Amino acid sequence: xxxxxxxxxxxxxxxxxxxxxxxxxxxxxxxxxxxxxxxxxxxxxxxxxxxxxxxxxxxxxxxxxxxxxxxxxx
Numbered sequence: 859x860x861x862x863x864x865x866x867x868x869x870x871x872x873x874x875x876x877x878x879x880x881x882x883x884x885x886x887x888x889x890x891x892x893x894x895x896x897x898x899x900x901x902x903x904x905x906x907x908x909x910x911x912x913x914x915x916x917x918x919x920x921x922x923x924x925x926x927x928x929x930x931x932x
Contacts, residue, residue: 859897859906863890879910 860880862871874880883893897903 859903859910861890861893861897877909877913879906879913 860874862868862874862880862882863885864871864882865884866872866875866882871882875882881893881896883889897906
C-alpha cells in the first residue's frame with residue numbers, strides 16, 4: 859500500500875487511488891497519520907496488496923532489454 863503526500867489531483871495520487879493500491883493525504887500531520895492508520899488496517903492492507911499483485915504484471919520490465927535490442931537491430 860502506498861501513501862501519496864500532496865495534492866489529490868497529481869498523477870501519482872490518481873494512480874494509486876484509481877487502482878485501489880493506496881491513499882492520498884495533504885501535507886498535514888493529522889492527514890498523514892489518518893492515511894497511515896488506513897493503510898495499516900489489516901483488511902484494507904490485504905485488499906490493497908492483492909490489487910497491487912494483480913496489477914504487477916502490467917508494470918514489469920521483463921523482456922524490455924530484448925525488445926530494445928531487437929528494435930535497435932531493425
